Amino acid sequence: MNIKTIIKVGLATAFALTATGCKDFLIEDLKSELSPTNTFTSTYGFEVGSAGLYALTRSEYNTYGENGAYIHNGACPYEALQAATDIVDVINSDASLMAFANLSLTPDEKFVASYWNWAYSLIASSNEILIYADKNTNWDTDADKARFQAEARFFRAYAYRTLVYLYGDVPYVETILYDFQLNFTRTPKAEVIGHIIDDLKFASENLPDNPDQVKDGKLTKWAALHLLSEMYLLQGEPALAEQAALEVINSGNYALMKTRFGVNKDKAGDVFSDLFLENNQNRQNQGNKESIWVLQFEFNAIGGGTNSDDWSRRAWNPQYHSIKGFVLADTLGGRGLAQIVPMKWWVGTKGTNATGDIAGIFDASDIRNSNYNIKRNWYYNNAAETALYKKKSNITEETWFSTKTLFPALTKFFYGRVENLSLTGSYRDRMKFRLAETYLLLAEAYLGQNNTAKAADAVNEVRLRAGATAVSAGAMNMDFLLDERIRELVGEESRKFTLIRTNKFLERVKSRNSAIASKVNENHALWPIPQVIIDSNRDAEFPQNPGY
Template identity: 80%
Template sequence: MKKIIKTGLALIILFSAMGCKKFLVEDLKTELAPTNTYTSTYGFEVGSAGLYALTRSEYNTFGEGGAYLHNGACPYEALQAATDIADVINSDASLLPFANLTLNSSERFVGTYWNWAYSIISSANLMLIYSEKNTNWDSPSDKERFQAEARFFRAYAYRTLVYLYGDVPYVETILYDFKLNFTRTPKAEVLGHIIDDLTFASQHLPANPDQVKDGKLTKWAAYHLLSEMHLLNKAYVPAEQAALAVINSGYYGLMKTRFGVNKDKAGDVFSDLFLENNQNRLKNANRESIWVLQFEFNTVGGGTNSDDWSRRAWNPNYSTMTGFVLADTLGGRGLAQLTPMKWWVGTAGTNATGNVPGIFEATDIRNSNYNIKRNWYYNNPGETSLYGKKANITEQTWFSTKSLFPAITKFFYGRAENLGLTGSYKDRVKFRLAETYLLLAEAYLGQGNPAKAADAVNEVRKRAGASVVGAGQMTMDFLLDERIRELVGEESRRFTLVRTNKLVDRVKLYNTAIKDKVMDFHALWPIPQSIIDANRDAVFPQNPGYGK
């Protein structure tokens, strides 16, 4: 797939660039047009590859040959800010308005997430329309396979839109004429379309993950997302059924023994999941990964230095401290755009003021030093008086200079030949089976069945070496804590808290910086002002709390 990704990306950008600038409208004036591309199975492969690239550009910051859209640092971290997991202290200017709840309709990421989602939607619609016109297929099943991919991506994009903005225009065709009178489709109706698309995708995407290329969708990715969307729709029985379809498929299992590139070195199976080159099923027999975004280093169609700055966001800025130099073994270049909150990560093993136990049990490998680095040692041989000695984590290093704090190692990434890299070239797991179990638990809680919810959560906890919990412990807050233990930084925490109606409660309880500011309307972002201004022939109301 990576061999044709750049061609596909060029195709998608040409098809949808005008859609970004003029709301949802496309102007097809190029030699690389759908009429001469979507004429064979190969042409649809090119378009499909572009859709994959455009989808992963959610993580792109400043371009560099990728599907540039955001033009700002750490866009994905805007979905972690103002939640219950991380503080945002003296961070990048593009992130601060989201963290301190001063965002408005003109903020950069408010607009770029909207544009990103509708770029995917317009490109998916284009593929769907031309799939009905094309008759030159290599195989009778090709048409439905490409339609399933397009409908998955369309659903994935609308997922982001309804989480962030609520009611949004639903469009399933290509608009050749400039339109100025869009209206907002009710969220419930959009969710119905999302579920229809994912149902189709679950029926027509390939079933065997061992017979598709790394990064390509299978029906189980569709079922995983379908479970989440049923949860958002408060349809708990279908959510259960979709999650169980993945779990019982026979293709996936939680990784419980060491595997991959460092299986014979110090570590544990949880840390193995996040090592470079361990994400994909075919290369390292990782049976837990359901869908993996491909950012592989130095590969045509792989990542760029502007892709996935999660490492930069979550890792401490240790290299600014006397006695430290950048090192791949310390996670590479971190700038601490986000700092983990004490209440969940704890302070055990540090010298930070006050002992906070955190939410992990002593036996939980997700809290091991392989997964949360608490012990830091000076590594600059030029500083002979410090070299090899332990560096203390203090209130100042954690919350003022942000130079040292307990760090989540799943985002460590560095290359000895270029330690100044900002981007991470690790393939990124988007869906994995551990989350499917946690979605199943959420579905059981929605049905008032905490015993079965506990059974689902215990599958994840047993792999981690944590104690088995019973029905009496199984509340939504416990499940949300478990999602931190397992998925912190991987999931969009904002989406999870909005879906479970716990955003305001959890922020008030844990986020001291904004606990007196957060209100119900903060569950949504504002509609981009540029969209409201351009839609001059019809009223396009702003979300409550953000003005007109």
């Protein structure tokens, strides 16, 4: 059986395992073949189940479910984790995003339920593997049992991470639920975080420790430690977060990429832009030593993505193709829909004719602000329009905030294929964890210990790679760090999670998001509990989050 078949079977297995109360996922012709009792009976069977966990995890970025692992039916759902924060405007966008952006969210909103269902599907599938790993005695090697349990516990922790950020107190489940339950209760957030940390500690002790000996996209102990550092910060344990981050940084396995590499290393560009070029994300053969964990979406690859698996390009890129004089081009990022657009205060407007230039948050020398990374200069590319061809098309207030056809665009999300420039998906592997973020987590840990000097040192590792001026200990604070995370990680991180973890959600939204500054309050830090969950939980009280 080839890898693609393993992944398809793994998905079917994952759905079969989580089908209680979700009959749409029951596929009768697969059920008998893929029941847990005949799948989880060997190392190979657990490989099948493990592949399903990876696919279900990356389906967080899925849209309409075209052969993907989950169906959200709307914009890329992770856009809802950027909306109503301090970095993007959401203007006349996909209907699935607008309630998040304008704070009119209700418990019946689509993504409120789909994120809940996605996370608990991943948890249920992880629990199934854990239970059957304890029962199985047929392993190829003595280490197999602990390895698959470590993967399952990592993914369970990853799912609960999303749940506590979005909903606060949530039911904690660590076993197989054979019977339909109507009496769930909400486990306190602090207790759930404790379970997350326990899972990640186990994962860090039992996942492979040599990233050169695992396949692209597979977890290592260093991915577990990276996430553990973040979870210690959420728990309010900055010294432990420091320790976990330093284990990754000092492991000798990873390094910030500081010289040109990969497919376009001899062409115009810079090392930051190299990180995001297609075929530059992975460690094996591609030489990216900064990547710690990479979600595999590769175009036309066995087990790769589908059109619906990652719509980040459509989210972030302008609709330039709607302007006379432009045609779709891979060099311009393919077909964007501008479902979210960057705010002026951080990206700046220098070099445009928009009203009132704003400097933004980048040093002049910062390569992350170069035209290779933020495209501000747009030139008509339709040779048939001879009067316009190769002339500059200016960004204006109208093109940015009304038609959304031109604005400073993040090239990290450019993606186009000459085979089909209207492809909806971003068929490019996605760096989920990379070392630059580990340094920024370390800086956050030092700030939590009131050590601004060491926090500045950690941030400067990232800034100096970017050619930016070093920050002093005196200027180092949480707002500077949050700005630095924009400069380095905008669009990669789930911004809402970051603002909640740092206790800056309300302050930053009020000061930087004028569209909702007057109505945002502390209740908006959490989403509502899906109404369907409350309604179906008839045998026990299941309180709604405040404000909904």
